Amino acid sequence: MSLIELDGLEKTFTVRRRAGVLRREKREVRAVDGISFTVDRGEMVGYIGPNGAGKSTTIKMLTGILTPSGGRLRVAGIDPARDRTRLARRIGVVFGQRTTLWWDLPLRDSYRLVHRMYRIPDDRYRENLARCVDLLDLHDLLDVPVRQLSLGQRMRGDIAAALLHDPEVLYLDEPTIGLDVVSKSRVREFLREL
Structure with a gap:
């Protein structure tokens, strides 16, 4: 299967669209x-x-x-x-136009919420988070509120959040939209590594 x-x-x-003053088609x-x-x-x-x-x-x-x-x-x-x-519980999703992170919280706190929502075992969560932080170069961003991140930083943060619970399937809908060349390269390299 x-x-x-x-x-x-x-x-x-x-x-539905206008077809006159009072009519719609x-x-x-x-x-x-x-x-x-x-x-x-x-x-x-x-x-x-x-x-x-x-x-x-x-x-x-x-x-x-x-x-x-x-x-x-x-x-x-x-x-x-x-x-x-x-x-x-079995999939991860990243939509390039929308974030799944909490706007006013630092990345670290958003990840803690994902940890609780998906009931990820503590050891597995720490291991997955460390791997994503390393591969996506998020070390300096963990304490920054999501609203202060650039688009490229936020996209990398969203990808990490989508992977914390070990999904069987990962959907990425335009994960590099609006990113600069360096950020696109980082995301692509991470996906190759993954």
């Missing part, structure tokens, strides 16, 4: 149109396409944030739309 299985996955949105937009693929344990896959091609929508369905309009989907044997909470 593959770790991720998509079979004819579809997502359609209903969009409805139309259906097919964001994902019958996509099928599998990903085996240990595989690293890139999912590329132009803006509006449905990449983020697909990732949101893979995580259970969105419910598919059609097709079949399984991640680690779980239907994300039906059992999002159980799946959340």
Whole structure:
């Protein structure tokens, strides 16, 4: 059994737009149109396409944030739309446009909250945190509030947070968006190491 299985996955949105002063038209937009693929344990896959091609929508369905309009989907044997909470313990997610860190807290405190939320054993948490801090060069940032971090620093912090609980699957949706060349290089090197 593959770790991720998509079979004819579809997502359609209903969009309303003005068609006059008091009238609105409805139309259906097919964001994902019958996509099928599998990903085996240990595989690293890139999912590329132009803006509006449905990449983020697909990732949101893979995580259970969105419910598919059609097709079949399984991640680690779980239907994300039906059992999002159980799946959340087995996946890590980084959306380049949004942070999962607590804005007013230092990175260290955000990581402690993740530690408690996922009930990570103390030894494993310390080991994972040390590894992420080293590989992502976060040593000098642990006591800095998230709101004071640059985009590149925050992205590295988000990636570390997504990995603290040893997820079976890691989704990265534009993890290098807006980053400078040095930050992009650090993130890519970390992923190669991982």
